[in-house]
Amino acid sequence: MYAGIETGGTKTVCAVGSEGRVFARVQFPTGTDPESLADQCAEFFADHPVTALGLGTFGPCDPDPDSPTYGHILQTPKPGWTGADLLGLLSARIAVPMAMTTDVNAAALGELRYGAGRGLHSLVYITIGTGIGGGAIIRGRLLQAGQHPEMGHMLLPQSTGPGVCPYHRNCWEGLASGPGMQARSGVPAQDIADDDPAWILEAQIVATALHNITCILGPQRIIIGGGLGSRKALHEHLPALLDESLAGYLPSPSLRVPELGGDAGVVGALTLAQDHRPG
Amino acid sequence: MYAGIETGGTKTVCAVGSEGRVFARVQFPTGTDPESLADQCAEFFADHPVTALGLGTFGPCDPDPDSPTYGHILQTPKPGWTGADLLGLLSARIAVPMAMTTDVNAAALGELRYGAGRGLHSLVYITIGTGIGGGAIIRGRLLQAGQHPEMGHMLLPQSTGPGVCPYHRNCWEGLASGPGMQARSGVPAQDIADDDPAWILEAQIVATALHNITCILGPQRIIIGGGLGSRKALHEHLPALLDESLAGYLPSPSLRVPELGGDAGVVGALTLAQDHRPG
Numbered sequence: 001m002y003a004g005i006e007t008g009g010t011k012t013v014c015a016v017g018s019e020g021r022v023f024a025r026v027q028f029p030t031g032t033d034p035e036s037l038a039d040q041c042a043e044f045f046a047d048h049p050v051t052a053l054g055l056g057t058f059g060p061c062d063p064d065p066d067s068p069t070y071g072h073i074l075q076t077p078k079p080g081w082t083g084a085d086l087l088g089l090l091s092a093r094i095a096v097p098m099a100m101t102t103d104v105n106a107a108a109l110g111e112l113r114y115g116a117g118r119g120l121h122s123l124v125y126i127t128i129g130t131g132i133g134g135g136a137i138i139r140g141r142l143l144q145a146g147q148h149p150e151m152g153h154m155l156l157p158q159s160t161g162p163g164v165c166p167y168h169r170n171c172w173e174g175l176a177s178g179p180g181m182q183a184r185s186g187v188p189a190q191d192i193a194d195d196d197p198a199w200i201l202e203a204q205i206v207a208t209a210l211h212n213i214t215c216i217l218g219p220q221r222i223i224i225g226g227g228l229g230s231r232k233a234l235h236e237h238l239p240a241l242l243d244e245s246l247a248g249y250l251p252s253p254s255l256r257v258p259e260l261g262g263d264a265g266v267v268g269a270l271t272l273a274q275d276h277r278p279g
Numbered sequence: 280m281y282a283g284i285e286t287g288g289t290k291t292v293c294a295v296g297s298e299g300r301v302f303a304r305v306q307f308p309t310g311t312d313p314e315s316l317a318d319q320c321a322e323f324f325a326d327h328p329v330t331a332l333g334l335g336t337f338g339p340c341d342p343d344p345d346s347p348t349y350g351h352i353l354q355t356p357k358p359g360w361t362g363a364d365l366l367g368l369l370s371a372r373i374a375v376p377m378a379m380t381t382d383v384n385a386a387a388l389g390e391l392r393y394g395a396g397r398g399l400h401s402l403v404y405i406t407i408g409t410g411i412g413g414g415a416i417i418r419g420r421l422l423q424a425g426q427h428p429e430m431g432h433m434l435l436p437q438s439t440g441p442g443v444c445p446y447h448r449n450c451w452e453g454l455a456s457g458p459g460m461q462a463r464s465g466v467p468a469q470d471i472a473d474d475d476p477a478w479i480l481e482a483q484i485v486a487t488a489l490h491n492i493t494c495i496l497g498p499q500r501i502i503i504g505g506g507l508g509s510r511k512a513l514h515e516h517l518p519a520l521l522d523e524s525l526a527g528y529l530p531s532p533s534l535r536v537p538e539l540g541g542d543a544g545v546v547g548a549l550t551l552a553q554d555h556r557p558g
Binding site for chain 2: 122148153155168208212216218219245246248249251
């Protein structure tokens with residue numbers, strides 16, 4: 001049995017399981033006190049003996065095992081969390097080998113092994129909701145170079161803005177996240193009907209970003225989830241728009257919604273633990 | 280002793296060496312007859328016994344060892360080369376273990392191990408000349424997912440075009456390659472003086488592309504070579520423009536010119552052979 005933890009911006013999920021199955025789970029608010037969150041996690045796992053633990057966390061975080069701040073949360077607007085040594089707090093309470101990555105990398109791993117990416121070696125997982133994030137598995141390995149990907153902040157050609165990113169204004173997240181879509185439409189993204197042309201424009205922006213991901217990473221498949229990212233109104237336009245954008249120069253990767261739905265992250269965290277088991 | 284071959288669009292270099300040093304080399308036109316090129320390579324290596332061979336080739340090519348067309352050149356405008364089984368032609372003539380990748384991935388490997396990337400684990404190598412290409416090493420491993428990167432074809436925000444890419448018009452290569460720069464300036468890029476403001480605009484376009492590479496790959500360093508890419512007039516503007524574009528959201532990777540200069544590719548091919556040696 002393995003332990004998986006997914007810490008999100010608002011909620012944290014702890015799960016016990018193996019081989020893609022979750023046998024027990026608990027969920028609580030992530031809150032503003034990392035010590036108290038670690039206590040709650042430890043309490044759950046005290047009742048569920050495990051041999052290794054995987055963590056997929058919100059960012060920015062440091063997923064570099066060679067870094068002195070491995071497993072820490074970096075500068076974040078989230079109160080109480082800047083500089084928190086999340087992995088250290090867990091290690092002090094739960095005495096098993098641990099591995100960590102970003103929440104979206106964990107979701108990519110979960111989908112690759114047990115979801116919409118089974119049988120593949122290279123995929124990208126994108127979530128589109130209040131923000132846009134991306135994780136990737138390349139040849140079976142998590143994409144974690146100098147720093148973790150921040151795919152949502154790439155810059156794109158069309159300027160249908162003004163986008164809403166406080167750093168880059170018209171980056172992908174600035175234009176195509178929920179708040180970006182709302183800024184264009186005047187209504188919350190979740191209230192936009194499936195037949196509204198706003199989805200065509202949204203799909204055009206997303207297709208351009210997928211074009212760039214294809215040029216830089218060349219994945220076999222791109223899985224697009226999240227509140228907006230899972231919408232049928234988006235997916236029905238995407239494949240043709242991506243083909244059109246790549247213009248035959250490169251084959252398009254296949255596009256899918258997550259098979260594991262909201263469980264992709266925690267199943268990925270369990271998978272990370274499983275891969276990291278001692279011996 | 281290892282064998283390294285770099286097949287470029289116009290010339291092919293064969294080298295014998297190890298540990299980043301080249302002990303013997305020969306160079307000939309790539310030409311339009313793959314069989315004859317393989318014969319010339321075999322002739323050179325017949326006089327220089329080697330234990331393994333590494334190939335870095337122009338593309339598009341298939342660098343996926345699990346693919347039935349591994350080592351083949353794919354659809355290309357280059358006469359005589361579409362579908363050529365380059366690695367197979369070499370294997371039939373030179374009986375040593377072989378590994379192959381793209382020319383730019385080979386250059387990235389060469390620079391990582393013996394050039395401007397020594398001591399690092401993750402870098403991107405960009406060449407800017409008549410085209411734009413990129414290769415990457417992530418955590419010591421060549422970036423080779425479903426298909427090799429085609430970074431030059433990513434789409435960018437500014438439209439100073441019209442760019443010259445026959446597929447995407449205003450992609451990075453369309454805007455910032457030599458022909459793209461010439462289309463804007465009216466003179467060949469190599470004739471544009473270092474103090475011409477055309478280099479500021481060129482650097483702005485390149486900085487935007489490096490922004491996207493940073494968001495998607497997060498390398499520790501980006502090495503920029505090639506006829507235009509090595510120009511001091513470009514490099515003196517790039518670091519500040521990249522910082523400005525990332526706007527403090529992410530740290531900028533360090534930027535360098537290749538230390539191995541025009542040898543990066545063939546040294547990388549030798550390194551590939553060295554890593555691939557039997558036992």
